Amino acid sequence: MTANTTTASSSAPVILDVNDLVTSIGTKPDAHRIIDGVSLQVRQGETLCVVGESGSGKSVTSLTVMGLLPKKVLVPTRGKITLAGEDILSATDRRLRQLRATTMAMIFQEPMTALNPVVPVGKQIDEVLRAHTNLDARARRERILAMMEQVRLPDVARIFKSYPHQLSGGQRQRIMIAMALVLEPKLLIADEPTTALDVTTQKQILSLIRDLQRDHGTAVLFITHDMGVVAEIADRVVVMRKGKVVETGALDAVLRAPTMEYTRNLLASVPSLIPRAARPASSEPIVLETDGLGKVYRQRSMFGDAREVAAAQNVTLTLRKGRTLGIVGESGSGKSTVARCIVRLIDPTSGEVRLGGQDISTLSRPALRPHRKRIQIVFQDPYRSLNPRVTVGETIAEGPVNYGVPHAEAIKRAGELLELVDLPADAITRYPHQFSGGQRQRIAIARALALDPDVLVADEAVSALDVSVQAQVLDLLDEIQTRLGIALLFITHDLRVAAQICDEVVVMQHGRVVEQGPAGEILTNPQQAYTKQLLEAAPGRHWDFANFRPVATAPHDTTAPI
């Protein structure tokens, strides 16, 4: 413990004390332990960040505290959890229900699914007050509206009556926060509360949690996988891995001088926001060009007027052999629409897509067929983009077989490709579920490469992966590009990833290109307000994690961390 290095809060009372907690699958003595001897404390007014990759047990820890583990499936079998002086592992269900929302509250990762879709949000907050207070309807309503104002929701009277689907992701998360804090609990558990949000929204939510914590003196247990977020919000940090605490310490101590190898590796895997050294300008041939590319969705209704939504407008970009072009933007910016138009998974409504000089934007399906193999795509979610009932070898071989390659030859080639993406040769006869997320993404890349494309489109291809795995897959893409001279079109919302892999960047917002140019220029000296805003919202931008030190602040950047 290095708690003595923390700031003012070290004398504040301990609100949550988790001591030697073990949570297992079932109650048998040899049962597998998801949490294995975890100890941590959160003091009043303090933010403790629990950081770890998937499978580290960070979420299970928080669900154990809340008593929300799936009954009889996951069971706390050892240790003690003390909340404001009360032992809660031995508390009755009734007592736990009383403690929830009043003493401990929780917000979750997915604001899209965490609210009941068929109940107005005001009523959902009201339920908390009805369950735990004796206030009358008017007093409850006043208190809810006041809380909604505290979480900086606009037009609270209207939002009170709104259903979740009528609100944005950020607004829904504010509702969740209002619901969690309306009874001023002593402990707030936030489980990846900003992971599903855009960076600009994330920044607002993080500062909101900070401010409310300061005003109410709440103890915050903040769970995240994102070192950037840790750097923004933590007072102290607990690093978890495979159900165990690897390292605990004050934020500064952990970021500057991590004592454990695992923590060092984790930090070193965080891609830097500082763009990598630019490669010399290329005079290789242009393999992909779009000219004024646009996609308009028309919604026809039987009687009313047709509605039009422009998902992408006037996108012009150029990609040369062996280069990487990034399209960055937040959700709804149209970056995926552009990628899908280029691959012709959807049909553009205007403009041209030239693949090796030939316009493919208006070709019929049969006429498109010979061009398909020249451009291939890798999707975001490796758990859903591979057919679970087809072996890896057949998946990779399917494309070439469709283009007339004999089956035996295609399978042989699949074996070579698996070697190229650093998977064992015996992977060929196995099924996708036998592989981890990172390995599956390698399989997806091998599948795309099987057709020898000129252009590989990666649509958020590393976004679902843990940072350490992400770093490996990015290295792999880099290596493949060097060896095969393939051109990469890289779609991402993550500026750190873009900075490390792209030669040129296109920044999109609301379906339009805001700014484009060499990555080194755009990401260090942006000209457009929106690009600046994006960069400023990138969490942890003041830290150079891989080098365990703060970033030397650029002269024009005067904004302080939130």
Add this chain to the structure above:
Amino acid sequence: MLGYLIRRILAAIPVMGVVALFVFLLLRLTPGDPAAILAGDNATPEQLDRIRTSLGLNEPLYTQFITWIGKLLHGDFGVSLISNVPVITMIGNRIEPTISIALSTIILTVIVAVPLGVVAAWKHGTWVDRFVMALSVIGFSVPVFVIGYVLIQVFAIDLRWLPVQGYRSFARGFGPFFERIALPTLALSFIYIALIARMTRAAMLDVLDEDYIRTARAKGIAEHGVLLRHALRNAAVPVITVIGTGFALLISGVVVTETVFNLPGIGRLTVDAVLARDYPVIQAMILLTSGIYVAVNLLIDLSYTLLDPRIRY
């Protein structure tokens, strides 16, 4: 909402039109002379002539169709060939038992099956869940006439609590009415309870895995609130769909029950008409059944908009 209602009703017109056309052609395109079919084997030439004139069979086909539709719209479904009574009167006399049984069955089913399904899902994997599932397998597997005869043997013959068979109109008092629909309702409910309990359980199991259920529990509200306010309403859409379709099926499928309990309903009317080739009655019954299906589907769709604010037409 009102606009949607009007559009849906307008959209039902072509559907019913196609059904009417099919029903019309059913008779006209049957091989042989419709008049001969209608008149039966022992008809005299004069009778055949009379039928031809009365049906307008000497007119061109489209004129016949227009005349026929025109009559339908005025409530004239023709006259039964067997009893010479107007079809509309026959159906009017026979529809009450069927509607009564269908309604009471659906009500009983919902009251029993929905709670069973909710509890089974809540106690997923325990003996309660397995017990409910076992009951539903039994409900599915035993034919309705077997249940019917067993019920008659036990409650009517051995215990003498209820009459064996027959029907007494609701207009003649609730007591006798209830006594006579109790057993048919019970018999008919078995399979529907099995079906709806299963549906409810499956829908609830899906919903109970949702994040907002975890949120509701994290708020510290009591378990019945989680189940009823948060889970059941979200699980309701598929359940309502099956209940609605079940009701429509009941109307057209109660014939076995009506036979077992000797109820004068439209199920038996239809079967009798088919056996006797009483075409006007058959035609009217097809039209009526289609009309009920269209109406029930409309009601189901409208109920979606009440249950789920995301569904707007």
